[in-house]
Structures are given as C-alpha cells and as structure tokens.
Amino acid sequence: MADIIVVDDISDAGVLVKRILERGGHKVTAFTEEEDALAFVRKNKPDLAILDMKLKKMTGVEVLEEIRKLSPDTKAIMLTGYPTLETAREALRLGASEYCVKPIDKGELEAKVAEVLAG
Template sequence: MALILIVGDEPDACRMLQRILSSFGHSVQAFTEGGKAVEWLEDNLPDLALLDINLRETDGIGLLKILRRSQPRTKTMMITGNPSAETAGQATELGVVDYLVKPVEIDELEERINRALG
C-alpha cells in the first residue's frame, strides 16, 4: 500500500488517524510538529500527506509550501476543523487533491484517500 504522512496539532487525533490508516494497510508516520515532519521528509518520500491547517508552530499552508518544494510529486490532502474560503483557495492553488472538514467519517476518509492515491 502507500506511505502516508500525517501532520496535525492534536496528538490524540494523529494517533487515531495513524491507527485507522494503518488498518487500511498503509504505512503511516504521524507528527504534531511541522519541523519534525520536515526533518522526516529529508529522508522519506510519502505517497500522500494529510496536513492539518492549524498547527502549533506553523500552519498547514506553510508546511504545504515546504512539501511542494521538497516533494513535488507527493499528493496532499488538507484537513481542518475551521474551514475558510481563504485557506481552501490557498490549498487549491498549491495543488492539494482534497480539502477535508472535520469531523470526517472513517468510510469517507478511506474513499477519499483511495481516490487521491489513484
């Protein structure tokens, strides 16, 4: 299956997503700090990144820009509990394949990830 990167601001939510995506057969790496995710990206090429818009020391859009420069072929999905037309527009301009609004049902998440991975 796929190597998936998760970056979110809530440790419990990251662990839950990691367990769910692992149960789908994916290899998953989760971080709650954008800087640690960037370090991991230096040595790893994920097939898909699932980035939260709101992070502690940065924002998901900033991390998306870094990801685009370092891993331009990685497909990216954004997830947020606070959707806005501004962040959706920025994410779309930066080439995200999907923009999810929390809460997301497990079946819907699986379907959208499968669609993103092609």
C-alpha cells in the first residue's frame, strides 16, 4: 500500500483522514505543522500528500510547491472547507491530482486516493 502524508492545521481533521486511509492498509503520517511535514518529505518521499488549503503559516498550495521541489513524484490531493474555482485551478496547475471538499466524505476520499495512486 501507499505511504501517505496528511497536512491539516486542525489535528482532528488529519487524524480522521489518517484513520480512514489506514483502514485501507495505507501507511499514513499526519502533520499539523508545515515545517514538520516538509522535513518528513525530505527524508521519506511519500507516494501521496493530502494537503489542506488553509494551514498555519503557509497555504496548502505553497506546501505543494515545496513538496514538488523535494519529491517531484509525490502525488497530491487538496482539501478545503472553502471551495472556489480559483483555489481549484491553482492546486491543479501545481500538480495536485484531485480536490476534496470538507467535511470529508469517507467514500469520496477513499475513491479519490485509489484513483490518484492508480494514475
């Protein structure tokens, strides 16, 4: 199964995503701090990064840009509670493969993760 990181400034949201995906057999590491997530990516090169658009110090798009530099093969899914066409376009332009709207739907998340990892 895949090695996945989740970056969300709200710990409970990251833990929820982690629980859902671990049930599917994935190895998931959740972060609330952008710097911790980037340090992890530097060493581990995960298969997939699931990033909230609104984080503490950076945006999810900025974190995605940094991940792209550190690990170009890491795929990405963006999460947001505030979906706009602009944020969707920006995320996709930077290489995010998918986009999930909060509150997270378990089935939708599992389907999108499977689809992104298969692609």
